[in-house]
Amino acid sequence: MATLSSGAKVTLRGYRELYGSKVIVGELQAEAQMTCRRCLEPVTVVLESSIRWGLVFSESEMQDLEKDMDPILVEEGQIPLRQAIEDELVLLLPIMPTHESCNSEWISDTESVDISENKSPFAVLAALKNEQGS
Numbered sequence: 001m002a003t004l005s006s007g008a009k010v011t012l013r014g015y016r017e018l019y020g021s022k023v024i025v026g027e028l029q030a031e032a033q034m035t036c037r038r039c040l041e042p043v044t045v046v047l048e049s050s051i052r053w054g055l056v057f058s059e060s061e062m063q064d065l066e067k068d069m070d071p072i073l074v075e076e077g078q079i080p081l082r083q084a085i086e087d088e089l090v091l092l093l094p095i096m097p098t099h100e101s102c103n104s105e106w107i108s109d110t111e112s113v114d115i116s117e118n119k120s121p122f123a124v125l126a127a128l129k130n131e132q133g134s
């Protein structure tokens with residue numbers, strides 16, 4: 001799973017369009033900590049999106065909304081902004097997060113571990129431990 005870094009930037013502006021729709025536009029910028037699918041190290045993913053939400057007050061109003069707007073259902077006079085922002089961020093998360101180029105040094109470190117011999121790395125560690133203990 002992803003962990004959202006603190007300090008997400010959200011700029012929102014509400015206005016009413018000529019034909020009556022209430023619209024919220026804005027910019028969303030956040031960072032999430034995810035796991036790189038190539039090297040399994042943490043990777044910071046930048047999430048950026050333009051927001052264009054249309055406020056609706058019933059399920060039927062959602063149908064009437066322009067196609068280029070995401071409907072936000074206002075319930076009991078409350079705009080679920082936090083929920084809407086979280087939903088937006090979840091949509092922006094990459095399915096396969098990877099570094100632009102994974103740290104090759106880190107990879108060569110793992111390659112230097114010799115597991116081709118009969119002894120497993122754990123057996124070697126156990127042997128070292130025994131030596132120190134004697």
Ligand SMILES: [Zn+2]
Pocket residue numbers: 036037038039040041043098099101102103
């Ligand atoms: Zn990576």
